[in-house]
Amino acid sequence: MTDQRSQAEIVRHSLKRRYRTERRFRLYGILAIFIALASLFILFADIISKGHTGFIKTTITLNVTLDSEMMYLDDPTDEIQWSNADFKAPIIAALQAQVPEAASASEKRELRRFLGTFADSETRNLLTKHPEFLNTTQTIEFPTHDRVSVYVKHADNPRYSIKLSEQQQRWVDELLVQGVIDTGFNDVLFNRGDSREPANAGVLGAIVGSLLTMLVTLAISFPVGIAAAVYLEEFAPQNKLTDFIEVNINNLAAVPSIIFGLLGLAVFINLFGMPRSVPVVGGLVLALMTLPTIIISSRAAIKSVPPSIREAAEGIGASKMQVVLHHVVPLAMPGMLTGSIIGMAQALGETAPLLLIGMVAFIVDVPDGLFSSATVLPVQIYLWASSSEQGFVELASAAIMVLLTFMIIMNALAIWLRKRLERRW
């Protein structure tokens, strides 16, 4: 009796402690989930806070008199004159007219620094299109220098260092009030390639490069992946060779991506003599990398087609190949597509192997084919992120937002396909 009671008592005494442990354990779990979700949130918040200004450009709008004497250009058709012409002089004159306060030579020099390095290309392009504008006054929008841009966008952000003198800051403030310096949507970001100057750099080149690379990857990995999955699920005999192939595929899925870069460098570039930094080689490497993902998910999709369908088709005299191609593959297609889209999204974000095959070059032009030098979106992000100029850092975050948007669209498409088309048997 006394023994039993004391046992019950021991249990009752320990209950409080045990419940406390229980609650603590639960709390740890919630804490872990919170940490993971918070990191995700911080990551997104950080990128958006750094990058949203990348979608804003700072411009300076001036009434420029395209004076032929000032530019040393009286005949725009004369090639020698054209190449020696000073397209910057009228811009500087117009800017100085805006800020008459800047009188001394050093002040004028400080004022001139407001203009972006490539401001003169705006006038050059305008005159190329409209030679008749010579000796007229035009209202032209120029990108400002990175320093002005940083000051306008981030004057009250301690993370950025303002590299303008007090006087320059005052001038910028005045021009802002006058509406000469203004901010607007950064359309340059979406219609140019890379540049040495943040104000002139865009992601269009990288987006096109990514699309071309993905095209090659898709064209190879989708048919090959499905064919391999069909073979392994439907035709492969139970033997050592099949086992070997399966082990290989499973291991390839876990090989670090940079190893595929080494493979591409050694085989495609050194052995086959393919050119460096072109979308074809990048696409091939990424295709080899995504193949295992596509094969594994396609096999799962084929497995989920019920045997009754196969048996019914065989029952009315279809050959094995007809059963597979007419019934199994179409029914498994939604699952295969889902897996392939997820694989492609992975390939779209992949950077390391492309570094090794030379897709990190500085490329200004938008690539125009599978064999022209190109870079891809993630590599562009890497290049900009490692740049020391402040303007490029916000461009890198803006490019990350573009990349993540693409990936979210692809993943949403995959989820939609799965929900919409996948049949439950």
Next chain:
Amino acid sequence: MQTANLLPLILVLAVVAYGLAYMRSRAVAAPLGGIRNLKALPFYYAARAALWCAIPALIVLAVWAGFEDKVIQGIVIASLPPDTWPESAGQASLILSQISNVAAGSLNSEFLPEHITGAASVLEAMQNKSGNFKAILVVLIAVLGATFAWTRVAPHINARKNVETTLRRIFFACAALAVLTTAGIVFSVFLETLRFFDRVPITEFLFGTSWSPQTAIRIDQIGSEGAFGVIPLFTGTLLISAIALLVAVPVGLLSAIYLAEYASKRMRSTIKPVLEMLAGIPTVVYGFFAALTVAPFIRDLAETVGLEASSQSALAAGLVMGIMIVPFVSSLSDDVISAVPQTMRDGSLALGATQSETMKKVIFPAALPGIIGGILLAASRAIGETMIVVMAAGLAANLTANPLNSVTTVTVQIATLLVGDQEFDSAKTLSAFALGMLLFIVTLLLNVLALKIVRKYREQYD
């Protein structure tokens, strides 16, 4: 003609062959009383013709295009006057690039020696010749193949069997591509690694404690012997991976336990995909985050505490990498915890154990092998991860265990050694392949081990 233009041409020829064979099979069948008297449907005769047209032509095209450049380069080099023959592979590639630039018109030929411009014209002529031969040969083979298939459109021939066998072989070839890829990795990387070990003894590579791959450009240069000891890289990799696992294992495991045992169905179905988003974010984004946000934060934090931290600390790279691999740990752990039979749970609860006691004393030990497998997979992912460490870890090969110092890793060195122009003969670039080999072997072993453990565990409860 360019390879890229020949591909659509072959496609067009195949379509034509398909159409012709289709019509012929119907024509053959008509006097017999309809297509039911053929051994196969017209579609199969047509498909066989298309396959016969395209496949041999494609194979020839692929082989030709693969070796065209090398053969032409050899001929061009041989056409140079003997006294200007290149002495090394580096020189040869320099001369070749000069020649091809002249031939492409992007290099002014005025200031170049005569043998270069001469070779450029040889190159141009050879390229034209090769292009023409290739086009003629490929079209000829396509037409021959199609003609052969066309003559074999006959009622007694079962074209369906031929087509199906061919398709089956194509499917097999696609599956075998995985083996070919592995073989490609092993052989290409292995061969370069062997060349590296010709220059640097393997013992020095594996056991050397200093890494500075700069080799002398001039022979009399001082202090640039080049040291290829992999130990500092390996400790750097291990340090960063260890930090990553210190973050990922508790966070991943505890969230998996909570989601599997405590969370409501709705919470589980919303939080799980969000957690898995962490694995879908491109690594370059994590690298950006680590290099530009976490690393400066850690440096400032360490400074306020009075510690000295490098601006590229192992801690920053490791922490961010840890966040990245959380889903690898959590989703596999979740799977194995859910796979533990409900009866074990019920038994423990019926004896009066609390949920956490059931978890710790019954389910966790039962699921441990699977969890360890998941952790090993995450570790192999961490070791092979490149972009985070390239952007956030640094290049200095310090042999240190201080997480606030800058360390470098195997993957960082591979990436930096091979980015940009390089000649392929120096020990410096070859060392990258040796590092790749090492990385491949280590991750392979980890993966095989992990898969073995997971499979063994699955067998236990299935």
